[in-house]
Amino acid sequence: xxxxxxxxxxxxxxxxxxxxxxxxxxxxxxxxxxxxxxxxxxxxxxxxxxxxxxxxxxxxxxxxxxxxxxxxxxxxxxxxxxxxxxxxxxxxxxxxxxxxxxxxxxxxxxxxxxxxxxxxxxxxxxxxxxxxxxxxxxxxxxxxxxxxxxxxxxxxxxxxxxxxxxxxxxxxxxxxxxxxxxxxxxxxxxxxxxxxxxxxxxxxxxxxxxxxxxxxxxxxxxxxxxxxxxxxxx
Numbered sequence: 001x002x003x004x005x006x007x008x009x010x011x012x013x014x015x016x017x018x019x020x021x022x023x024x025x026x027x028x029x030x031x032x033x034x035x036x037x038x039x040x041x042x043x044x045x046x047x048x049x050x051x052x053x054x055x056x057x058x059x060x061x062x063x064x065x066x067x068x069x070x071x072x073x074x075x076x077x078x079x080x081x082x083x084x085x086x087x088x089x090x091x092x093x094x095x096x097x098x099x100x101x102x103x104x105x106x107x108x109x110x111x112x113x114x115x116x117x118x119x120x121x122x123x124x125x126x127x128x129x130x131x132x133x134x135x136x137x138x139x140x141x142x143x144x145x146x147x148x149x150x151x152x153x154x155x156x157x158x159x160x161x162x163x164x165x166x167x168x169x170x171x172x173x174x175x176x177x178x179x180x181x182x183x184x185x186x187x188x189x190x191x192x193x194x195x196x197x198x199x200x201x202x203x204x205x206x207x208x209x210x211x212x213x214x215x216x217x218x219x220x221x222x223x224x225x226x227x228x229x230x231x232x233x234x
Contacts, residue, residue, distance in 0.1 A: 057090070
C-alpha cells in the first residue's frame with residue numbers, strides 16, 4: 001500500500017536524533033495524499049522552522065474506503081495494517097521515538113473515527129489521538145463490513161469508551177467539528193459522554209462545515225496540539 005512520509009527540517013543533518021511520529025488518516029473520499037492537499041506538510045515545516053512545535057515525522061497512509069478497521073467475515077484488515085504493519089515499518093526505517101508516548105494518531109471524517117478506534121483498540125501503540133470532523137456512525141448507519149452488533153461495538157469509539165471509561169483517560173485527546181457539519185450532533189454527544197466519564201479532552205466547535213475549507217483553516221491548530229502532546233519526547 002502507498003503512504004507518504006514527511007521528514008522534519010534537520011532530519012538528515014541530525015543522524016543521532018530520534019523523532020516522534022504523527023500518523024494522519026484520510027477521509028472516505030480521500031487517499032494518502034489528502035493531508036498534503038490540505039497543507040499539512042507545508043504548515044508543519046513553517047511551524048517547526050519557527051520553533052512553535054518540535055520536529056516530528058508525519059506519515060499519511062492509504063486506507064481507501066475501509067474505515068480503518070479489520071472488516072467482518074475475514075475481510076480486509078485495515079486496522080492491523082496501520083497499527084501493526086505500518087508502525088513496525090516506520091520504526092524499522094526511520095529514526096523514531098518508539099513506544100506509545102512517541103506516537104500520535106489523528107484523522108479527518110472517516111479518519112477521525114479511525115484514529116479514535118485504533119487508539120482505543122491499541123492503547124499500547126498510541127498515546128495521543130485527534131479526531132477532526134469525526135464521522136461517528138450509529139449501527140444503522142454503518143457499512144456492512146462493520147459486521148454484527150458485537151463486532152460493531154468492538155470498533156465503535158463511543159461503545160469502546162462507554163464500556164471502559166478508563167481507556168480514553170490514557171490518551172491526550174482532541175476533537176473538533178464545524179458548527180454546520182452534519183456529523184456535529186454525534187460528535188457533541190460523544191463529547192458529553194466523555195465529560196460524564198471524566199475524560200480530560202480538548203473539544204472545539206468551530207465555524208464551518210464538513211469540507212476542505214474547514215480542515216485547511218485549522219491544520220496549524222491540529223499540529224500545535226500534536227506538537228504539544230509529543231513535546232516531552234522530542
